[in-house]
Amino acid sequence: MGKEELLQHYFSHLNLDVQEANYTKCPKTWREINFVPSFNRLYLIEQGEGEIQVGGQRYCPSAHDLVIMPAQVKQSYTTISDATYLKYWVHFTAVVGERSLFQLLDTPVVLHLTADAFIHAQHKMQELRKIHMERAWTSPLRKRAAMLQLLELYFSCIGLQQIQLRSKDADKLNVIIAYMAEHIDQRITVQELARQLHLHPNYFITYFREHMGESPIQYMNKMKLEHAKQLLLTGELHIHEVAERVGMDAYYFSRQFKEFTGFSPSGYRASHRAEGK
DNA sequence: TACAGGGTCATGTCGGTTCT
DNA sequence: AGAACCGACATGACCCTGTA
Numbered sequence: 001m002g003k004e005e006l007l008q009h010y011f012s013h014l015n016l017d018v019q020e021a022n023y024t025k026c027p028k029t030w031r032e033i034n035f036v037p038s039f040n041r042l043y044l045i046e047q048g049e050g051e052i053q054v055g056g057q058r059y060c061p062s063a064h065d066l067v068i069m070p071a072q073v074k075q076s077y078t079t080i081s082d083a084t085y086l087k088y089w090v091h092f093t094a095v096v097g098e099r100s101l102f103q104l105l106d107t108p109v110v111l112h113l114t115a116d117a118f119i120h121a122q123h124k125m126q127e128l129r130k131i132h133m134e135r136a137w138t139s140p141l142r143k144r145a146a147m148l149q150l151l152e153l154y155f156s157c158i159g160l161q162q163i164q165l166r167s168k169d170a171d172k173l174n175v176i177i178a179y180m181a182e183h184i185d186q187r188i189t190v191q192e193l194a195r196q197l198h199l200h201p202n203y204f205i206t207y208f209r210e211h212m213g214e215s216p217i218q219y220m221n222k223m224k225l226e227h228a229k230q231l232l233l234t235g236e237l238h239i240h241e242v243a244e245r246v247g248m249d250a251y252y253f254s255r256q257f258k259e260f261t262g263f264s265p266s267g268y269r270a271s272h273r274a275e276g277k
Numbered sequence: 278t279a280c281a282g283g284g285t286c287a288t289g290t291c292g293g294t295t296c297t
Numbered sequence: 298a299g300a301a302c303c304g305a306c307a308t309g310a311c312c313c314t315g316t317a
Contacts, residue, residue: 187311189287189288190287190288190289191287199301199302200301200302200303201288201289202288202289202290202291202301202302202303202304203300203301203302203303205288205289205290206289206290207300207301209289215288215289216288217287217288217289217310221310239278240278248311249311249312249313250278252310252311252312254278254279254280255279255280255311256310256311258279258280264278264279264280265278266278266279267279
């Protein structure tokens, strides 16, 4: 429990926006020093060489490298020879709650792709660029879909081990989410949750929402209803027993469940079991 | 077991203050 | 300047009851 669950939350609450997408050969003058961008950059390098600095670290990405230059971090880039980069590039924002995804996660700036992964990424970049140029009325939807696939490729190539949750905020949120999971069968108050972090309840709610995009009680209720779904499908428990296992009053549980899934608890069980047959 | 209406009180928000 | 706290007030989560 912890990192994986938090990552799933971040990904399912990710707000994406693609501002630019293109494929270019960098001019010899390609250079910008010590700037802090408001958007993320993603490069897929086909050929050439150059130098990039992100947060004081120096990199020299080359062919078949995927590069992520996160928003809100001091960075520089420059050419280093006549063999300038030929690359696909995207400018995008990726936000969870009020935070940029890459403020929440510490991931490698440069990732060398296998031949297969490179071809896959190249196709996605070509698709993204085409959609961006078309500017059709459905483009925003298709751009986001293509961008999500690129991010999925990036994250699955680096793997869980190489993703670090940044800062003490992630530790604090892990403590709270673990506490919620341990007490899923109980009614937990905001006061109790806030006490785990030694914060004032009002401040805790603001803090939680800022990082998670929803209030602590909303988050915990969703967690309970997800758990209830599993109980309904895997067990033979009565509806009122399922409600008990997630620490909810039976009547209130039915109402919440319907709001959350569109099905009543018994309807959900019946329809999903029928599908499984 | 589902659904609806109504009442209560915990939760969430906002604006300001204090602390480090 | 940013983190944390506090009080007032609006909102919504939750419970209870009745009906089908």
